[in-house]
Amino acid sequence: MKLTKFFSVVVFVTSFSVLYVYQQSEIFRLAYLGQKKQTIYTELMDQNTALRYNINKSSSLVNIGTSLNSSDDFQMPDHYRFVKVVASSGGLKISNQGSASEGLFARIFSLNREAQAKTVNP
Numbered sequence: 001m002k003l004t005k006f007f008s009v010v011v012f013v014t015s016f017s018v019l020y021v022y023q024q025s026e027i028f029r030l031a032y033l034g035q036k037k038q039t040i041y042t043e044l045m046d047q048n049t050a051l052r053y054n055i056n057k058s059s060s061l062v063n064i065g066t067s068l069n070s071s072d073d074f075q076m077p078d079h080y081r082f083v084k085v086v087a088s089s090g091g092l093k094i095s096n097q098g099s100a101s102e103g104l105f106a107r108i109f110s111l112n113r114e115a116q117a118k119t120v121n122p
Helices: 003-058 061-070 104-109
Strands: 085-088 091-094
Touching: none
Parallel strands: none
Antiparallel strands: 085 091
């Protein structure tokens, strides 16, 4: 066997072996990266689930009711006023039923015109 043929076979086998080892090391490297990404994804999904639970718990009617009952600064308004919306050709407008009973001073300075709500207990 000639020396050049021997060197060419050795170079071919060596390069094939190096490429095979490189391929296997890349497979392991990508597997570790995939496992790391999967771990991060799982942690983010757990955090998302916990945040959704906290949002649902905080926005539930039971929690809102207990927070309103526990706070002392919440009180119902003493006065209430009905607002009647009348449909007209120009669109919806608020009727002026209470304006005749208002005085000039109240109309000019618009006293006691804020919207207030009152609970209705049947």
